Amino acid sequence: MNKxxxxxxxxxxxxxxxxRLLLPLWMLAVVLTGIGVVWGLFLAPADxxxxxxxRIIYVHVPxxxxxxxxxxxxxxxxxxxxxxxxxxxxxxxxxxxPIGAVFTALALATGSLWGKPMWGTWWVWDARxxxxxxxxxxxxxxxxxxxxxDDRRLAARAGAVLALVGVVNIPIIHYSVVWWNTxxxxxxxxxxxxPAIDPSMLWPLLLVAAGFTSYFGALxxxxxxxxxxxxxxxxxxxAERLQVAEQ
Amino acid sequence: xxxTRRRRLLGALxxxxxxxxxxxxxxxxxxENLTFFFTPSQVAAGEAPVGxxxxxxxxxxxxxxxxxxxxxxxxxxxxxxxEVPVYYEGVLPDLFGENQGVVxxxxxxxxxxxTASQVLAKHDENYMPPEVADALRAQGAMPPHEMVR
Amino acid sequence: MRQAALGxxxxxxxxxxxxxxxYAQPLLFLALVVTLFPLALGADPAMLQAxxxxxxxxxxxxxxxLSLEGMFRDDHASxxxxxxxxxxxxxxxxxxxxxxxxWLATGLPIxxxxxxFALLLNLPAAGFGVLMLSLLLxxxxxxxxxxxxxxxxxxxxxxxxxxALLVLPLYVPVLIFGAGAVAGAVAGxxxxxxxxxxxxxxxxxxxxxxxxxAAALRVTTS
Numbered sequence: 001m002n003k004x005x006x007x008x009x010x011x012x013x014x015x016x017x018x019x020r021l022l023l024p025l026w027m028l029a030v031v032l033t034g035i036g037v038v039w040g041l042f043l044a045p046a047d048x049x050x051x052x053x054x055r056i057i058y059v060h061v062p063x064x065x066x067x068x069x070x071x072x073x074x075x076x077x078x079x080x081x082x083x084x085x086x087x088x089x090x091x092x093x094x095x096x097x098p099i100g101a102v103f104t105a106l107a108l109a110t111g112s113l114w115g116k117p118m119w120g121t122w123w124v125w126d127a128r129x130x131x132x133x134x135x136x137x138x139x140x141x142x143x144x145x146x147x148x149x150d151d152r153r154l155a156a157r158a159g160a161v162l163a164l165v166g167v168v169n170i171p172i173i174h175y176s177v178v179w180w181n182t183x184x185x186x187x188x189x190x191x192x193x194x195p196a197i198d199p200s201m202l203w204p205l206l207l208v209a210a211g212f213t214s215y216f217g218a219l220x221x222x223x224x225x226x227x228x229x230x231x232x233x234x235x236x237x238x239a240e241r242l243q244v245a246e247q
Numbered sequence: 248x249x250x251t252r253r254r255r256l257l258g259a260l261x262x263x264x265x266x267x268x269x270x271x272x273x274x275x276x277x278x279e280n281l282t283f284f285f286t287p288s289q290v291a292a293g294e295a296p297v298g299x300x301x302x303x304x305x306x307x308x309x310x311x312x313x314x315x316x317x318x319x320x321x322x323x324x325x326x327x328x329x330e331v332p333v334y335y336e337g338v339l340p341d342l343f344g345e346n347q348g349v350v351x352x353x354x355x356x357x358x359x360x361x362t363a364s365q366v367l368a369k370h371d372e373n374y375m376p377p378e379v380a381d382a383l384r385a386q387g388a389m390p391p392h393e394m395v396r
Numbered sequence: 397m398r399q400a401a402l403g404x405x406x407x408x409x410x411x412x413x414x415x416x417x418x419y420a421q422p423l424l425f426l427a428l429v430v431t432l433f434p435l436a437l438g439a440d441p442a443m444l445q446a447x448x449x450x451x452x453x454x455x456x457x458x459x460x461x462l463s464l465e466g467m468f469r470d471d472h473a474s475x476x477x478x479x480x481x482x483x484x485x486x487x488x489x490x491x492x493x494x495x496x497x498x499w500l501a502t503g504l505p506i507x508x509x510x511x512x513f514a515l516l517l518n519l520p521a522a523g524f525g526v527l528m529l530s531l532l533l534x535x536x537x538x539x540x541x542x543x544x545x546x547x548x549x550x551x552x553x554x555x556x557x558x559x560a561l562l563v564l565p566l567y568v569p570v571l572i573f574g575a576g577a578v579a580g581a582v583a584g585x586x587x588x589x590x591x592x593x594x595x596x597x598x599x600x601x602x603x604x605x606x607x608x609x610a611a612a613l614r615v616t617t618s
Binding site: 258264270 | 584592599
Binding site: 045046047048049050053054057117118119120121124179181183185186187188196197198200201 | 277284304338339340341342343350365366367368369370371372373374375376377378379380381390393
């Protein structure tokens with residue numbers, strides 16, 4: 001098992017295996033997100049209080065989950081990169097940041113669209129909204145630092161320090177609705193007792209979340225393969241594979 | 248123990264100590280009032296400043312909504328213990344209604360009435376179809392709004 | 397070990413003393429920006445009093461930010477930084493001493509002169525104690541967290557703007573509770589909660605930031 005795990009770290013092996021994984025992951029992403037969105041937007045019942053407006057939950061909540069999940073993934077990869085100097089971890093941390101930033105922006109945008117009709121405001125400076133905005137800035141700072149340092153290995157290690165410092169924000173985001181009286185409501189799904197959302201509304205939500213996760217996986221592998229090609233340019237195995245692709 | 252290992256242990260202990268002090272201070276802070284909004288009980292206890300901008304949170308008391316001229320509206324906000332009367336002129340959010348959660352921004356006058364500059368609706372984390380909500384209400388098992396839990 | 401740590405601190409303070417004008421710049425910047433606000437916003441005393449705590453804290457954060465770029469630059473150019481990292485003593489301790497020296501030279505003056513600027517913004521004297529206490533707890537956090545950003549961008553061209561991008565999001569918790577404490581004190585509300593949080597931030601930053609800064613310096617000086 002350990003040996004099998006280690007074998008992934010070799011750029012060439014990763015490139016090939018990730019290439020084989022790409023198609024299934026894309027299909028999974030499209031199918032799960034498709035079913036979840038159609039189910040959520042058209043088949044699930046309307047909310048007793050918010051009516052059809054609550055359906056934006058099917059984009060908002062999975063995006064917000066992904067925003068935090070991708071950050072934790074990025075920080076874990078950064079830790080591995082910093083401590084064990086694994087090149088593949090460097091690539092994964094670097095390439096997951098833009099995806100996480102987009103999910104965060106999507107969560108903020110959909111939340112804003114939801115807030116205007118329901119709360120009566122596009123934006124309010126409560127703890128939840130502020131801490132998620134900071135998450136977006138952390139992603140952007142990480143991306144900025146990566147692009148400012150030309151040496152990729154150096155950039156990866158510098159970025160890793162920053163990513164790890166930013167981890168303090170993640171528990172603050174999650175518990176902000178518990179610790180402070182926020183305008184944002186508490187957690188519906190990730191709580192210890194039964195979810196506070198009716199099963200008929202919950203299933204499509206979980207499907208979209210699984211779809212978004214597959215999408216992240218597919219996009220990450222795609223980006224990581226390109227980054228590996230750029231890093232390993234000039235190696236024989238790269239030339240071999242690119243020639244095969246051309247034919 | 249080698250000097251290096253002793254030093255590492257010492258370093259780790261210092262870090263644990265610092266983080267523990269931080270955690271203790273945070274837990275002390277949560278015993279103080281560090282909130283986005285005040286509750287009506289806090290207003291009644293005189294914890295909220297008079298004449299300063301503040302936020303008040305709670306449920307709209309059923310039957311307390313009185314529309315005045317134009318956009319003016321009066322209502323009372325409760326946390327089931329006490330009520331605070333509110334006056335507001337402006338557009339109300341869609342969710343505003345009896346027994347709904349609201350966060351009101353404004354300032355208190357000496358008589359304890361709040362003149363609002365902004366009224367925001369706060370919904371809670373419960374989502375359910377209308378039939379389920381009706382059934383729960385019939386059984387009297389509707390979960391209370393998080394504002395008054 | 398103690399000798400090495402004190403040596404670093406003494407050197408830092410000596411340098412600050414020799415180049416007083418360099419280190420006075422953040423304070424001067426603070427004074428100028430605070431002057432700009434009444435001129436731009438209009439000198440209505442009530443409005444200045446309402447905005448004052450926020451203005452003071454934001455300008456204090458920006459003044460600290462300005463001082464960051466030069467924090468490690470000269471020592472990196474002279475090679476001293478590499479020597480510090482190579483020394484047998486714990487790098488985080490020596491780096492921490494350097495940060496402490498930097499704060500004594502740039503942050504402490506801000507704390508001491510804050511009541512003067514508060515007068516310009518029409519803040520009541522009753523809030524001065526909390527203002528200075530909050531700055532005393534908060535500005536070291538700004539310097540400590542800023543040191544991580546300074547270390548990460550060391551040697552980069554156009555590093556100054558990037559530092560702001562990396563560090564300002566991390567300044568937000570300090571600003572919220574710092575300005576909140578001062579605004580509360582001015583309004584006559586209890587502010588113990590905000591001060592506890594500032595203390596917690598200081599305690600966590602004191603033990604964690606030097607470690608992160610030393611790690612970042614190892615990366616960027618290699």
